[in-house]
Structures are given as structure tokens and as C-alpha cells.
Amino acid sequence: MPSDGDRVRLARRVRRLLRVDPGSVDLGAIDPRSTPGFPSRPGKGRKAWSRAEVAQIGNLLSAYQERMYAAARAGTSRRRLLLVLQGTDCSGKDGTVRSVVGALNPLGVQIKAFGAPTPEELAHHFLWRIDRAMPPAGYVGVFNRSHYEDVLVARVRSLVPPEVWRPRYDQINSFEAAAVADGVAVIKVMLHISYEEQGRRLRARLEDPTKRWKFDPADVDDRDRWDEYQAAYADAIARCSTPAAPWYIVPADRKWYRNWATANLLLAHLADLAVDYPAVELDLAAELARLDGAPGKTSEKRPAGRPQRNAR
Numbered sequence: 021m022p023s024d025g026d027r028v029r030l031a032r033r034v035r036r037l038l039r040v041d042p043g044s045v046d047l048g049a050i051d052p053r054s055t056p057g058f059p060s061r062p063g064k065g066r067k068a069w070s071r072a073e074v075a076q077i078g079n080l081l082s083a084y085q086e087r088m089y090a091a092a093r094a095g096t097s098r099r100r101l102l103l104v105l106q107g108t109d110c111s112g113k114d115g116t117v118r119s120v121v122g123a124l125n126p127l128g129v130q131i132k133a134f135g136a137p138t139p140e141e142l143a144h145h146f147l148w149r150i151d152r153a154m155p156p157a158g159y160v161g162v163f164n165r166s167h168y169e170d171v172l173v174a175r176v177r178s179l180v181p182p183e184v185w186r187p188r189y190d191q192i193n194s195f196e197a198a199a200v201a202d203g204v205a206v207i208k209v210m211l212h213i214s215y216e217e218q219g220r221r222l223r224a225r226l227e228d229p230t231k232r233w234k235f236d237p238a239d240v241d242d243r244d245r246w247d248e249y250q251a252a253y254a255d256a257i258a259r260c261s262t263p264a265a266p267w268y269i270v271p272a273d274r275k276w277y278r279n280w281a282t283a284n285l286l287l288a289h290l291a292d293l294a295v296d297y298p299a300v301e302l303d304l305a306a307e308l309a310r311l312d313g314a315p316g317k318t319s320e321k322r323p324a325g326r327p328q329r330n331a332r
């Protein structure tokens with residue numbers, strides 16, 4: 021079994037393998053069934069191994085998360101982390117939130133799902149609602165869909181004309197650069213599934229009564245525009261993968277790889293934040309003495325209204 025140090029080293033390697041360099045992106049050249057960085061295991065053992073590893077990585081993640089949270093509470097650090105999840109319908113955004121983000125301490129997690137903008141949101145700049153949802157100091161923020169919809173669905177469905185969506189790439193880059201400069205570690209993940217796998221998952225939603233609630237006929241309309249979406253994704257990723265806030269493409273046909281890879285991206289970033297527990301200034305000896313007190317004295321002096329421990 022790997023040590024925690026091994027896990028962090030491997031997580032940094034996975035991050036390097038999945039990171040998109042600025043420039044053009046050929047999504048067609050990335051196999052959605054591939055498993056970059058996944059240690060070789062016997063065929064059948066991979067799923068079980070991934071599940072056990074994600075649980076172990078989850079323990080590490082929550083340990084790092086607690087340091088970040090504690091430092092923010094003490095006012096010694098404003099670092100925070102934002103995980104942006106994008107992907108076509110059925111790519112596994114919800115599943116990733118459940119399996120990976122679910123390993124964190126919910127106390128320090130802020131999850132926001134972005135649907136079609138409300139009339140109030142439409143009255144503002146497209147980044148207005150995003151800015152309001154950014155994680156506070158010490159938190160892990162998760163965006164299930166994001167400002168990228170404004171250059172994806174908005175472009176493919178012609179919700180706004182090209183002269184409106186084209187300048188958005190630069191606006192997104194400026195917005196994210198400012199967030200990074202202000203202490204946010206931004207992890208942008210595209211869950212990359214194949215057309216065939218999306219078809220299988222949509223079919224399962226229709227055939228399985230426990231999944232039917234997730235089926236939206238509009239998803240099939242979007243499937244008809246698969247190529248346009250892939251082109252819009254490729255452009256968004258190429259134009260907005262910056263050194264400060266790069267994109268990561270996670271092959272996602274295999275759920276066990278998707279979860280493991282995303283957990284590793286979180287781990288690499290949280291470890292690199294290197295936030296430690298705040299130093300607490302206390303007269304430790306005095307506080308301990310106060311806590312211990314002199315036996316027998318405390319019960320007489322206990323203020324009214326504070327029940328004795330074990331009192332019924």
C-alpha cells in the first residue's frame with residue numbers, strides 16, 4: 021500500500037499528465053477510455069483498487085482541508101480552492117461530486133450548480149453570478165457547470181450573437197487571473213466521455229426506473245449537436261487554459277478512473293497550498309490548570325443555569 025508521500029507524488033504526476041498546455045486542443049486524440057497515470061493493476065482489480073485508493077486519498081484531502089479551514093478561521097491564510105466541473109450531459113459531474121467531493125468535510129465545502137440564468141442573473145454581466153458564488157477563505161468551492169456554459173451552450177444554441185460570446189474568453193481569463201492572484205487555486209476539469217458512452221448512459225436513464233428522474237429530453241437535443249459542443253469545448257479549453265488556471269481533461273468513460281483522477285487533482289493542489297495549522301497564542305499551562313481546577317471547588321461556584329455534567 022502506498023504511503024501518503026507516494027500518494028502526493030503520484031497526484032502531481034497525474035496533474036502533469038492531464039494538464040492542457042495553452043494552445044490548441046484535439047479532443048478527438050484523447051481516448052475517453054484511457055487511464056493516464058493509473059498504476060498497472062490486474063484487469064479486474066482496478067475498480068476495487070480505485071475505490072479503496074479514493075477513500076485513502078479522501079482522508080488525506082480532508083486533513084489538508086482542515087488546515088486550510090483552520091488557518092482561514094484564525095485569519096492567517098486566505099487560501100481557498102475552486103473545482104470547476106464541466107462536461108456534456110451524462111459525463112459524470114454529479115457522480116464526481118458524490119464520490120470525490122463527498123470525501124471532504126462538508127463543513128468547509130461550498131457546492132454550486134449553475135443552470136440556465138434567472139431573469140435577475142440575465143440582467144447582469146455573465147460573471148456576476150459566478151463572482152457571488154466564489155468560495156470564501158478556507159473553503160473548497162465546487163462549480164457543477166460554470167461560467168464556461170456562457171461560451172458553450174450560449175454559443176452552440178446561439179443564445180447570444182458571436183460578438184457577445186467571443187470576447188468572453190478574455191473576460192474569463194482576466195476574472196480567473198484575479199481570483200488566482202487573490203489566493204484561489206483554480207482546478208478546471210473537463211470530464212471527457214465518448215459519444216457511445218453518452219448513448220449508453222442516456223439509455224440507462226430511460227430503461228432504469230431509478231435513473232429515469234435524471235432524463236431530460238433536452239439532453240437528446242444537445243446530443244444531436246455533439247460535434248458543435250466538442251468544438252466549443254476545444255476552443256474554450258484552448259483559449260482559457262492559462263498558466264495560472266490550466267484546464268485538465270479527465271477521460272471519463274470509466275467512472276473508477278474519473279473519480280481517482282479527480283481526487284488526485286484535488287490532492288496535488290491542496291498539498292501544494294502548503295497551508296499549516298495556525299499558531300495559537302495561549303498560556304497553555306494556565307488554561308490546562310483552569311480546566312483541571314481544584315477538585316471539589318467547581319461545583320459550588322458553577323453559575324446558575326449551567327447544569328452539572330450528567331445532570332438529568
Ligand code: ADP
Binds near residue numbers: 236
Ligand atoms: P444537469 O444537466 O447539469 O444535471 P440541469 O438539469 O439543472 O443540470 O441543467 C442545467 C442546464 O442549464 C443545462 O442544460 C445547461 O446547459 C444550462 N445552463 C447552465 N448555464 C447556462 C448558461 N449560462 N446559459 C444558458 N444555459 C445554461
